[in-house]
Amino acid sequence: MNAIEPLIAAGAIEQALARIREVVGEAGWLDAAQDIEPYLIESRGLYRGDTRLVVRPASTEEVAQVVSICADAGIKVIPQGGNTGLCGAGVPPEATPNIVLSMGRMKRVRNIDPDNFTLTVDAGCVLADIQEIAERHDRLFPLSLGAQGSCQIGGNLSTNAGGVQVLRYGNARELTLGVEVVLSDGRVLDSLRLLRKDNTGYDLKHLFIGAEGTLGIITAATLKLYPKPVGHSTAIFALPTLDAVIDLLSRARTMTADLLTAFEFMPRFGVEIAARHVEGVRDPLASPSPWYVLLEMSTSAHGTGLDSVMEALFSAAMEAGSVSDGVIATTEQQRQAFWKIREGVVEAQKGEGASLKYDVSVPVTSIPLFVTAAIDACRRISPEVRPLAFGHVGDGNVHFNLTAPVGDDGAFAATAATFDEIVFDLVAGMKGSISAEHGIGRTKKQALARYKSAVELDVMRRIKAALDPHMLFNPDKVLMPPGQASV
Structure with missing residues (x-):
């Protein structure tokens, strides 16, 4: 590379950012340090990234144009909903030229059909607002989370959120009939179906639900409603x-x-x-x-x-x-x-000090064995550790947390890798999952590379390569780079 090439590249990026500002208008972007700070930090403060621009589109058309511009300029796109995730999937990288694509302005209710028990909304709609809309029409949208006052449905679908009613109604995947997605070349995939039966080939929505923004940007969804409990x-x-x-x-x-x-x-x-x-x-x-x-x-x-x-x-x-x-x-x-x-x-x-949090699942009947074995194994490493196992036992989801010993001086957090191996090895031995409902993001991508089979990882990489060949979307999340398949 000669001396002038970096200047040309920087100039191209600035031109692209200027075009993006034009597409979304004055209300659709932020770049002042104090304004973009909340978009850079993970909800628990574990990660802090950086970005050239926070982009806040108001429509699917604007998202598609922004993605096309970024694809041409080589600017990475980090989709972000309410930024309530627990694995860092919505946090931008520290150095790579990127924009944060925040969906918070996309709040339109596109269609509600109480008799068909369906609701179609933009991805930026807050979960609690969706629940309220359903209730006003004497219906129930059963997805229920602690962060429902601020999390957005696009993020809920991207992480395949669970919550406290999965036992009865299923997780986000089961509650979705169709999605609208902007692909990495700027095309819009419209599969907003109002149908419960549609056997016309591959069910493409399932590629994007749970993909944590690595395959496409969900811009709208058609959701299932249920009779309102009385x-x-x-x-x-x-x-x-x-x-x-x-x-x-x-x-x-x-x-x-x-x-x-x-x-x-x-x-x-x-x-x-x-x-x-x-x-x-x-x-x-x-x-x-x-x-x-x-x-x-x-x-x-x-x-x-x-x-x-x-x-x-x-x-x-x-x-x-x-x-x-x-x-x-x-x-x-x-x-x-x-x-x-x-x-x-x-x-x-939070009031008890530092803690390590494991969101895992095992077959329901294996929960007693898992919890007992995990507590015993962790106490052999740290006799004063305070285990806290709780959760949605009806669907096999255990939040196995470890609270630091009383009087911890900060050393406990440094032992995370040791406990990770103990807990995840036990989960894998019971054919469970290292992430039941929180996703992979940045936090667990090394663990995913270790515990997923080589065939599963290969198929996932092939899907990523097919849908996002230039690694435009969330490039540092979920999958380790090729050649780094294990820890």
């Missing part, structure tokens, strides 16, 4: 063992005619720290127990007597020895208080 029954049960948790789940699914919406397990340590650090959280029962389950049934039919079903379940589980105590919510306030405990387990960890 009745709930919510309870917290105390259990003596983890094996009892699995027995209760099996019994609950059988006795409740699959009206079970959520089934969340928590250890005593989780309830204790929630009560200690989260205002309004109280111990739910008079006597402590090693394990707790928060379970909820719901129905859209009137007069079904869900509480009587819950009472029958409670009685049968007590008789079988699976449950030692419990309480069924009698008011909406009490129901919300139960859920505050579960949500408080997550929030309270």
